[in-house]
Amino acid sequence: MRNVIIFDTTLRDGEQSPGCSMNLQEKLEVAALLEALRVDVIEAGFAVTSPDDFAAVKAVSAAVKDCAVASLSRAVKGDIDCSWEALRGGVAPRLHIVLPTSPIHIEHKLKSTREEVLSMAAESVAYAKALCPDVQFSAEDAGRSDRDFLVKVYEAVIAAGATVINVPDTVGYLTPGEMRELITFLFSRTRGIENVCVAAHCHNDLGMAVANSLSAVEAGASQVECTLNGIGERAGNAPLEEVVMAIKTKQTHFGAATRVDTRQIYRASRALCGIIGITPTPTKPVVGANAFAHESGIHQHGVLQNRETYEILRPEDIGIPANKMVLGKHSGRHALTERLAELGYSLSEEEIEEAYERFKLLADRKKLVSDDDIIALVSEKSFEVSGGYKLERFIVLNGSNLPATATIKLSRDDAEYEEACTGDGPINAAYNAVNRIAGGEFLLTDYSIRSVTEGEDALGEAIVKLRRGHESATGRGLSTDIIEASIKAYINGVNKITAI
Ligand code: KIV
């Protein structure tokens, strides 16, 4: 059985796409989820692009112990030095160099020539290799590059010390057959290829990123690059959960396996939704809300007789527990601790105590507390901003012929603040009151609300996106009352922006 290396780029290719930016604390949280998932490599960022990116790569490198950590660089010394400076404190650093190789990129983006690209590739890899034993080279837009030229470039970087050669389909242009042919061609023609790891990095512009990644594996690639929930530039990258579950479900077919702990997938996917405020479409394979739902009577009947009639994946394999035992207000600390462990959390005593306090508050409002509620409760702690505003009390008045008014009381440190405002509906009125307290011109650019579970007393999760000048943040709030969830989400966003 071959091992397929999972290289996760949620924090680099994913994070650089619109609406997916994360602050340092959020990146560290995602890195911890990826480590728990047991991906092999975490690409933590592109260190040279900003001081924040540099700080994130450095912090992730210091925190992660069980995966390699990579930082992207262009094929220039300044970028490589910067990546190395951010990575060097880590347990297993990887320098990742990207250089375009397709005619269109060489001519219009680099304004250069093939000869120059060839020497830049070899020189940058040699330079990186002198700093770090693990060097990955990516031929950007390999999918549209001239094959003979690609072979020359890969041979040059292998000779210069690259340990991984990556074949990116940067614009999502290839078909699975073309990807298979390309990888097969490279294996048959590139001197030294047997000594390095061959990777595929597929974008989803034509909806073929997963199929192309799997074709690459069939043709002998031993690393696949992907992101949680498939976030990424334009139509995204190959979704980690789909690639990993395809390999696991059809292990005999691929003759391959990954080391990913698939039972962490659901939790990681949900946590990412909360952090970036983007929920996958319900029919999204593996992690969409309908991925395991059976609506039609014929299907339901079949599944009740034997699950395998209509299910090729088992929900528990991705961490949706089969045991639907719910907790309630009479459940004790012990029951919650056990449930948390079954859901894949290993929390400290202090974190369990904190989760228990939140659980009791929720159980007072809601008869039955489900696994989804528990997952939401635990993640609530991680998105709070310490030292920020807290909601103490709110009153909203609204009606068909009444202007909506809201009175909001917030606290911060030991001080309390109260304001009343009108608005275009109760939520707008409440947000105006928070703005008045926080003294900032916050612009609401997105708002959504969903119920975490079913039923009348379901926990609601509000997600807002806020902007103030150039700063933006995603805020999240949970409550069984949707107005309260919405206000908490707004305060969370304001706290994040004011903490920047
Ligand atoms: O899509 C791409 O080509 C990339 C490279 C940096 C690998 O993201």
Ligand code: ZN
């Ligand atoms: Zn990419």
